[in-house]
Amino acid sequence: MRQDKPGVLLVNLGTPDAPTPAAVKRYLKQFLSDKRVVDVPRIIWWPVLRGAILPLRSPRVAKLYASVWMDEGSPLLVYSKRQRDALAKLTDMPVALGMSYGNPSLLSGVDELLEQGVTRLIVLPLYPQFSSSTVSAVWDGLHDIFRSRRTLPDIQLIRDYATHPGYIAALKDSVERSFAQHGKPDVLLLSYHGIPQRFANQGDDYPLRCEHTTACLREALGMNEDELIMTFQSRFGREPWLMPYTDETVKSLPEKGIRHIQVMSPGFSADCLETLEEINEQNREFFLHAGGEKFEYIPALNDDELHIRMMLQLVNSER
Ligand SMILES: C=CC1=C(C)c2cc3[nH]c(cc4nc(cc5[nH]c(cc1n2)c(C)c5CCC(=O)O)C(CCC(=O)O)=C4C)c(C)c3C=C
Ligand SMILES: [Fe+2]
Numbered sequence: 001m002r003q004d005k006p007g008v009l010l011v012n013l014g015t016p017d018a019p020t021p022a023a024v025k026r027y028l029k030q031f032l033s034d035k036r037v038v039d040v041p042r043i044i045w046w047p048v049l050r051g052a053i054l055p056l057r058s059p060r061v062a063k064l065y066a067s068v069w070m071d072e073g074s075p076l077l078v079y080s081k082r083q084r085d086a087l088a089k090l091t092d093m094p095v096a097l098g099m100s101y102g103n104p105s106l107l108s109g110v111d112e113l114l115e116q117g118v119t120r121l122i123v124l125p126l127y128p129q130f131s132s133s134t135v136s137a138v139w140d141g142l143h144d145i146f147r148s149r150r151t152l153p154d155i156q157l158i159r160d161y162a163t164h165p166g167y168i169a170a171l172k173d174s175v176e177r178s179f180a181q182h183g184k185p186d187v188l189l190l191s192y193h194g195i196p197q198r199f200a201n202q203g204d205d206y207p208l209r210c211e212h213t214t215a216c217l218r219e220a221l222g223m224n225e226d227e228l229i230m231t232f233q234s235r236f237g238r239e240p241w242l243m244p245y246t247d248e249t250v251k252s253l254p255e256k257g258i259r260h261i262q263v264m265s266p267g268f269s270a271d272c273l274e275t276l277e278e279i280n281e282q283n284r285e286f287f288l289h290a291g292g293e294k295f296e297y298i299p300a301l302n303d304d305e306l307h308i309r310m311m312l313q314l315v316n317s318e319r
């Protein structure tokens with residue numbers, strides 16, 4: 001009989017190797033060439049990407065990365081490695097990390113497990129809310145690895161965990177710690193990464209999954225729709241993205257008398273450029289500039305104990 005040896009592959013988006021224009025350009029080139037992320041016909045997109053986006057965006061974004069870079073590297077990678085190590089301590093299954101773009105690659109993560117004799121991959125993309133732009137890109141990445149091989153392990157892909165009780169409990173705990181430390185704000189704002197509205201019109205249920213998380217957390221915290229609101233951040237390009245936009249909302253709150261907000265980004269399992277810079281630097285500035293008085297950013301779940309325990313539950317349910 002063929003033996004069964006499961007192993008866990010944690011996947012996240014990926015990040016540049018260094019906060020330099022050259023490294024950011026390499027990363028953005030791979031990321032923004034993925035049709036799951038930008039689906040403009042290649043004949044139109046490639047000249048725009050190579051001629052305008054990469055040369056203009058890379059130096060600007062490299063400076064933003066430099067402002068959040070940690071001694072050990074890019075925050076997303078630092079926290080992802082801590083998650084991998086913490087989960088590995090709680091399970092007897094081998095655990096590896098692979099990124100959709102950049103390093104360590106999905107390929108290196110898969111091979112690390114196969115070299116240890118793993119016959120069944122339990123793939124956990126660390127995106128709590130499914131989107132075709134993230135989770136389906138992981139699916140494509142796995143397919144690309146095995147399309148040229150004569151072997152194929154069993155593969156179980158965890159689609160998402162937007163309403164998992166362990167996830168909601170970890171978020172609740174994090175919010176309550178923030179309330180205890182800073183006081184209860186006028187508004188708790190949940191800011192999710194956006195996607196083009198068109199993707200949702202074509203069937204991507206990402207916005208629904210975000211709403212499900214928000215509804216569960218509202219119920220867990222006993223907050224109403226005025227006290228706990230949700231928005232979408234990180235818009236890219238000209239077409240409409242999911243609304244309401246985080247930046248416009250944050251700018252509009254002070255004139256409604258809302259002076260103290262706390263912001264959390266439940267769609268990010270690890271802190272990264274989009275939370276540490278876009279939320280905690282840019283949107284803080286927008287709020288204070290518009291007349292807001294107190295702004296606190298609630299960190300991502302990162303390697304919080306409850307978060308790692310939730311990951312353990314998720315992968316154990318696939319064993
Ligand atoms: C161009 C379209 C983009 C889509 C669609 C998109 C979806 C999406 N992204 C995340 C999570 C992350 N995105 C991050 C950075 C980032 N995202 C885009 C563009 C799209 N994302 C860009 C161009 C960048 C790079 C930074 C920049 O140039 O502005 C990150 C952080 C990476 C890091 O290194 O810290 C994460 C995480 C989700 C969850 C999502 C869809 C739901
Ligand atoms: Fe993104």
Ligand SMILES: [Fe+2]
Pocket residue numbers: 234273274278
């Ligand atoms: Fe951004």
